[in-house]
Amino acid sequence: MLEIKDLVKSYGASEPVLKGLNFSTQDKHLTAIIGSSGAGKSTMLRCINRLVTANSGQILLDGVDLLTLKGKALQHARRKIGMIFQAYNLIDRLTVMENVLSGRLGYIPFLRGAFRKFPQEDIDHAYALLKRVGLSQYVNKRCDELSGGERQRVGAARALMQNPSILLADEPTASLDPKTSERIMELIAQLTEELHLPVLINLHNVAQAKQYAARIVGLRGGVIVFDGKPDELTDEHLEKIYADKKELDEQLHHHTEQSR
């Protein structure tokens, strides 16, 4: 269960990006977060996994306030939060298997991690995940030899290697061509169901949000202006969410195309 209360985040002295955000989910389904560029979507996810530090508020994960944690306790809590990044964030010179295993690094003693000797059960788990994401044949390939879609599959397997209790994905398909982007969305949606995980995913594309998410949250200027089921999201809501005329037209266009 994730509960965000009155979350405020500003970068330096500028106006807050998140202005008292409230959000909670205990459902093990996919929630898409949509909104204009700069609305605060990435900042919201980065506050949850503590890649950035919020100014105030609470983020309760299974009852523990993540914002109060330090050191070992923080490390421990972070293991429960898997993250998939837009730019994959893999280590290019390492193999697919090594990248996936690195998802476990927080769990094993430092020296063993440094020499990359992992217990057999971790290796078995990584194999199983790589098989699930369709990369069995690439286990020993270096990540810089993979396509974007393949890299993102490695990114997903690495996040799941943590056995997370929640999965965050920040524009996971934004660097991919439309076809590959659909495949990755399908994979994430299937994994959400199979693993019974709550997943929060930032998406540029409203049509994809409507297709794959069970719940859509619209952010504008650091506050939630829509929160509902995909079929409750109307053109009027989209006008509220997207301030920029060009962005709105683009999304309305997608939206109408999809409803046809």
Ligand SMILES: Nc1ncnc2c1ncn2[C@@H]1O[C@H](COP(=O)(O)OP(=O)(O)OP(=O)(O)O)[C@@H](O)[C@H]1O
């Ligand atoms: N590290 C940072 N330092 C300073 N300002 C930042 C930083 N990260 C984000 N911002 C600013 O915070 C605002 C919100 O950014 P954020 O990346 O959270 O938005 P977003 O909704 O994810 O946008 P996008 O869709 O473009 O990724 C923007 O104005 C951005 O310039």
